[in-house]
Amino acid sequence: MKKWMHVLLSATLLLGVTACGGGGNEDSSAASNGSQQEQQTKEPLKVTLPTWTGYGPLFIAKEKGFFEKHGVDVELSIIEGLAERKQALAGGKLDGMATALDVQTTLASSGVPMEVVWILDDSYGGDGILVKNDINSAADLKGKQVAFEFGSTSHLLLLSALKQAGLTDKDVEMVQMSAGDAGAAFTAGKVDAAVTWEPWLSKGANANGKVLLTTKDLPGIIVDTVGFRKEIVDQRPDEIKAFVAAMADAMNYWKENEQDAVSIMAKGLNIDEKEFTGTASGLKFFNLDENKKSFGTADNKGPIYQSTQNDIDFYLEQKIIDSAPSAEEIINPTFVQGL
Known part of the structure; x- marks a missing residue:
């Protein structure tokens, strides 16, 4: 029987400026309160994912407060069906998605422009x-x-x-x-x-x-990424920058606190820790340095561009997509390069 899991994780981000004690004037107090209200009512970045070990680091960033630390509110939801995730993105109900790189290309070709801003992992047997x-x-x-x-x-x-x-x-x-x-x-x-x-x-x-x-027999085919709708990247670049910085922190935390990190990720994905560690061995996770190498620079593009082009070419050849977005339209290295 088909099972759809919808797990909604949300947190309220408090970014308001604390009003000064005695001696503050009413105008500055009102401005401060107005700023607090505006920040507290800002829509969170809504990011969806299916149940998959490779997306675990998102829950570290959430649980350990790294999103909040960098000034962004992120709402994570688990939606198992790809069609349902695509529909929600196309309808503007979601801002971003953790998914394989080739899915980002099919979204872009179907009229939902996506920009990949973070690489999670490369499947190697998973x-x-x-x-x-x-x-x-x-x-x-x-x-x-x-x-x-x-x-x-x-x-x-x-x-x-x-x-x-x-x-x-x-x-x-x-x-x-x-x-x-x-x-x-x-x-x-x-x-x-x-x-x-x-x-x-x-x-x-x-x-x-x-x-x-x-994927040990066919390496480099499946690369897990986080991408956002282009309009979100254009309209909310500071929040995307904060999101990427939080993911870098999450990967550092995992390296330094392995057991706690595994516990957080397994709980977030609603799987047991043994299952998580067993599947994680089939993935190569990317930290900030590895993201920088894969994205490359403006003058020396990294391997993620070729992987994207391979996906585009393959889907065109199979007539799964009708139009071909360029790799440069899908890959946005700005935020990783800025850290």
């Missing part, structure tokens, strides 16, 4: 394809039922695997499901294969199945 035991290669998927989310990172991974075998997704029986539901369906024996992530890869492998391949 995503993969579950299959029944009689399937031994991607070529064996021909004619089989494969569950995955259309137009998502899972779709990209499947297409990449099939392409190496001389096939396309038209050669398999496609079953539309979110990554988590695909893993659950495979574990229940309802489909022949599923493109999903941990912990479903391990669960499926223990349920009379096996992992055909993972």
